[in-house]
Amino acid sequence: MSSTQKPDLEENINVAQAHERVDRELAAAAREKRVDDQGAEPITLWVMAVCGIVAVIAGGILGAGGKLFAYGETFPENYVRASAPGTKDTGPLPKPAIDALIAKGQKVYSVKCNGCHQGDAKGNNNFPSLVGSEWVVGDSERFAMIILNGLAGPTSTGKSYPGGMPAQLGLSPEDLAGVMTYVRNNFGNSTGDVVSVNMAKQAIEISSNRAMAGKQVTGEELAANHAKNLPGDPMDPTTLVNPITLEPAEAAAP
Amino acid sequence: MSSQDTQSTTEDAQLRAGIDRSLRHPVMFFLCSGAAWLAVSILLGVIASAKMHHPEFLSSCPLLSYGRVFPAHMNVLIYGWAMQAAFAVIIWLMARLSRKECRSAGTILTAGHIWNLGVTMGTLGILGGYGTGIQWMEFPVFAWPVLLISYFIIIIWSFIQFRVRPKGQVYVTQWYLLAAMVWFPWIYITANTLIHCLEGHPVMAAGINAWFRSGMLLLFFTPVALGAAYYLAPKVTGRPVFSYALAKLGFWSLAIIAPWAGMQKLAGAPIPAFLPYVGAAATALIFIPACTAAVNMLCTVLSDKDTLSKSPSLRFVTAGITGLIILACSAVLLNLPFDGFNTLQLSQFSISGYGFDVLGIYGFFSLVMFGATYFIVPRITRREWVSKRLISMHFLLSCYGVVFVALVAIFGGLMQGLGIEDWKTNDLARANPYAWAVTISWSLILLSNVFFLLHLALMWMRLGRRSTHPTLLVSSHDHASPHGEEGDIDNAGEIEPAH
Numbered sequence: 001m002s003s004t005q006k007p008d009l010e011e012n013i014n015v016a017q018a019h020e021r022v023d024r025e026l027a028a029a030a031r032e033k034r035v036d037d038q039g040a041e042p043i044t045l046w047v048m049a050v051c052g053i054v055a056v057i058a059g060g061i062l063g064a065g066g067k068l069f070a071y072g073e074t075f076p077e078n079y080v081r082a083s084a085p086g087t088k089d090t091g092p093l094p095k096p097a098i099d100a101l102i103a104k105g106q107k108v109y110s111v112k113c114n115g116c117h118q119g120d121a122k123g124n125n126n127f128p129s130l131v132g133s134e135w136v137v138g139d140s141e142r143f144a145m146i147i148l149n150g151l152a153g154p155t156s157t158g159k160s161y162p163g164g165m166p167a168q169l170g171l172s173p174e175d176l177a178g179v180m181t182y183v184r185n186n187f188g189n190s191t192g193d194v195v196s197v198n199m200a201k202q203a204i205e206i207s208s209n210r211a212m213a214g215k216q217v218t219g220e221e222l223a224a225n226h227a228k229n230l231p232g233d234p235m236d237p238t239t240l241v242n243p244i245t246l247e248p249a250e251a252a253a254p
Numbered sequence: 255m256s257s258q259d260t261q262s263t264t265e266d267a268q269l270r271a272g273i274d275r276s277l278r279h280p281v282m283f284f285l286c287s288g289a290a291w292l293a294v295s296i297l298l299g300v301i302a303s304a305k306m307h308h309p310e311f312l313s314s315c316p317l318l319s320y321g322r323v324f325p326a327h328m329n330v331l332i333y334g335w336a337m338q339a340a341f342a343v344i345i346w347l348m349a350r351l352s353r354k355e356c357r358s359a360g361t362i363l364t365a366g367h368i369w370n371l372g373v374t375m376g377t378l379g380i381l382g383g384y385g386t387g388i389q390w391m392e393f394p395v396f397a398w399p400v401l402l403i404s405y406f407i408i409i410i411w412s413f414i415q416f417r418v419r420p421k422g423q424v425y426v427t428q429w430y431l432l433a434a435m436v437w438f439p440w441i442y443i444t445a446n447t448l449i450h451c452l453e454g455h456p457v458m459a460a461g462i463n464a465w466f467r468s469g470m471l472l473l474f475f476t477p478v479a480l481g482a483a484y485y486l487a488p489k490v491t492g493r494p495v496f497s498y499a500l501a502k503l504g505f506w507s508l509a510i511i512a513p514w515a516g517m518q519k520l521a522g523a524p525i526p527a528f529l530p531y532v533g534a535a536a537t538a539l540i541f542i543p544a545c546t547a548a549v550n551m552l553c554t555v556l557s558d559k560d561t562l563s564k565s566p567s568l569r570f571v572t573a574g575i576t577g578l579i580i581l582a583c584s585a586v587l588l589n590l591p592f593d594g595f596n597t598l599q600l601s602q603f604s605i606s607g608y609g610f611d612v613l614g615i616y617g618f619f620s621l622v623m624f625g626a627t628y629f630i631v632p633r634i635t636r637r638e639w640v641s642k643r644l645i646s647m648h649f650l651l652s653c654y655g656v657v658f659v660a661l662v663a664i665f666g667g668l669m670q671g672l673g674i675e676d677w678k679t680n681d682l683a684r685a686n687p688y689a690w691a692v693t694i695s696w697s698l699i700l701l702s703n704v705f706f707l708l709h710l711a712l713m714w715m716r717l718g719r720r721s722t723h724p725t726l727l728v729s730s731h732d733h734a735s736p737h738g739e740e741g742d743i744d745n746a747g748e749i750e751p752a753h
Binding site: 038 | 527
C-alpha cells in the first residue's frame with residue numbers, strides 16, 4: 001500500500017484491468033487503419049469516354065450562345081419585347097404626357113444643359129440660373145427661341161454673361177418638347193403644363209423663319225417677336241402618351 | 255507483427271488519441287451547434303415550402319412571411335450548419351493528417367461562439383425584415399465581416415499545422431481541404447466587397463451573387479466533402495484509394511472549371527452575353543471532377559462491401575457520393591440551352607434551382623459530413639454511439655428525404671418552367687403538387703435530424719457507450735439477445751480490428 005514499495009509491482013493494481021482501461025482510451029484510435037492513396041489503377045477508358053461526351057455537350061452549350069461577344073446584337077438598342085403569341089402588339093405601356101416628357105427631357109438635359117447650368121440648374125458665376133427665371137417659366141415661345149438659337153446680351157435678370165449662350169443644335173421636336181417640359185417642371189419650377197411635340201415642331205419652324213436666322217437671339221428680339229406662347233392647342237398633362245414616340249396613345253387593355 | 259511494430263503502432267495510436275483529445279471541445283461544439291442550426295433551418299424550410307402550396311399558412315405573422323422565412327432557411331442551412339460542419343471536419347482532418355495536436359482549442363472555441371453570434375444576429379435580422387435580399391448573403395451587412403474574421407481565427411491554425419507538419423507526401427484530402435480553406439475567403443470577400451462596398455450596376459451585382467452561390471457550392475462545400483470522403487473511404491475500408499491518377503484529375507479539373515460557373519442564372523439578362531453561356535458550360539463540365547472523384551470513391555468502397563454495409567460513416571459517405579453523381583448529372587441536364595430542350599431557360603425562375611442547391615448542400619455535402627461525424631465523434635469523446643437504430647433512422651430518413659426533395663424540386667421546377675413559358679397558365683398551380691412533396695420530405699428530414707441532434711448531444715455529454723466495440727449497423731437478427739455485445743456497458747474486451 002505505501003508508496004515506498006515498488007510501484008509497478010504493487011499488488012492492488014490489477015495489471016490486466018489497467019491495460020484494459022488504456023486499451024479502451026485508445027480503442028477507437030488503435031483500431032483505425034492507415035490511409036493510403038497509392039492506388040495505381042489507370043484512368044479507365046469509360047470514364048474518359050463519359051467525360052468526353054460531357055465535354056462535347058459543354059462545347060454545344062457554348063456554341064448555342066451564338067455570338068458571345070457581339071453585345072449590340074444580343075441586346076439591340078431600343079429593343080421592344082415581342083407581343084405574346086396570338087395577341088396584338090400594344091407596344092410599351094402608355095404614360096401621362098407630363099411624366100413621359102419629363103423622362104425624355106431629363107436625358108436631354110444631362111447631355112445638353114448640365115455642363116453649364118449645372119445639375120441643380122442654379123448655374124454659377126459664369127452661367128445663369130434657370131430656377132424661377134421669367135424667360136424659362138414664362139412664355140414658351142421665348143424659351144424655345146433661346147434654346148434653339150442661343151442668347152446674346154443680358155438675360156432676364158439684366159446680367160450679361162461673356163459670349164452668351166450658344167445655339168443648341170440637333171434637337172428633334174421630341175427632344176425640345178421633353179427638355180422644355182422638364183426644365184419648366186423641375187428644379188423648383190412648376191408650371192404644371194407640358195410643351196407637346198406638336199408645339200415643339202412649330203417652334204423649330206418659327207426659329208428657322210427668323211429674320212436673323214443662324215444668329216443668337218437678343219432680349220430686344222425676344223420682346224419684339226416672341227413674347228408669347230407657342231401656337232397649337234395646349235396639351236392636357238395627364239393625356240396618356242406612348243413613352244417612346246410621345247404621341248397620344250390608347251390606355252392599355254386591362 | 256514484431257514487437258517494434260507493436261510499439262510504434264501503440265505510439266501512433268497514442269498520438270492520434272492525443273490529437274483527438276486536443277480537439278474535443280471545438281469539434282463537438284461545431285458539430286452540435288451545427289446540428290441544432292440544421293434542425294432550425296429545416297423547420298424554416300418546411301414553413302417556407304408549406305407557403306408554396308398554402309400561401310395563407312402563418313400569413314398573419316410578418317416575421318414568418320415567405321420573403322423572410324425562405325432566406326432564413328437557406329442562410330441558416332449554409333452558415334449555421336454547413337459551414338460549421340465544414341469547420342469541424344477541416345480542423346480535425348488537418349490536425350490528424352499533419353499529425354499535430356491542436357494548441358489553440360480555446361481560441362477556436364471562442365471564434366466559434368462569435369461565428370454563432372453572427373449567424374444568430376443575421377438570422378434575427380432576416381426575420382426582422384432587415385435582410386439584404388441578395389441570395390445566400392441575406393444577413394444584414396454587419397454580419398459578413400464578423401463571420402469572415404471568425405472564419406480566419408478558426409481556420410488559421412490548420413494552415414499553421416500544415417506548415418509545420420512532418421515531412422512527407424501531401425495526401426489527397428489535404429489538397430482539397432487546403433484549396434477550400436483558401437477559396438472560401440476568396441469568393442466571400444470578392445462577393446461581399448463588390449456588392450456591399452463598391453458601387454456597381456445592380457444587374458452585375460446579381461451576376462456576382464449568382465457566381466458567389468455557385469462558388470460556395472463548388473469551391474467550398476464540394477472540396478470539403480470530397481476531402482472528407484477521400485479520408486474516410488480508405489480509412490474505414492483499409493484499402494488504398496482506387497486510383498491516384500483519377501484523384502489528381504478530379505482535383506485539378508475542379509480547380510480549373512469551378513470558378514467559371516455560376517453566371518448561367520443570368521441567361522438573357524443584359525450582361526455581356528458570353529458570361530451566362532460560359533457559366534452554363536462550366537457547370538455542365540463540373541461533371542468531370544465530380545464523376546472522377548465519385549468513381550474513385552465508389553471503386554475504393556465497393557472493394558469492401560461487407561464494411562460498407564456495417565459502417566455508418568461509410569454508408570453516409572457512399573450515399574453522399576451517390577448524391578454527387580446525381581448532382582453532376584443534373585448539372586448537365588439543367589444547363590442545356592438547345593432549341594426544343596432549353597432547360598437553362600426552364601430552370602431559371604423555377605424551383606429547380608432550389609432543388610439543385612439542396613441536392614448539393616444536403617444530398618452530397620451534408621451526407622458526407624454526417625459520415626465524418628459518425629467517424630470523428632467516438633474518437634474525440636472516447637465513447638461509442640449509443641444506438642444503431644438512431645443511426646439507421648437518420649440514414650434512411652435523410653436519404654429518402656433528400657432524394658425526394660431534390661429530384662422533385664428539379665423535375666417540378668422544369669414543369670413550372672414550362673408553365674412560366676406559356677403565359678396563359680398559372681405556373682404556381684403546376685408547381686403545387688411538387689411543393690407538397692417537398693414539404694412532406696423536408697418533414698421527414700426534420701425528423702431524422704432531430705434523432706441526429708439528440709444522439710450527438712448525448713455523445714457530447716459523454717453519455718455514449720463505454721465500449722471498445724464500435725456501433726455498427728449489423729442486423730439485430732444476428733444476435734441472440736438484443737442486449738448483446740453492443741448493449742454491454744464498459745465492455746473492454748479485445749480490440750477489434752474492424753472499424
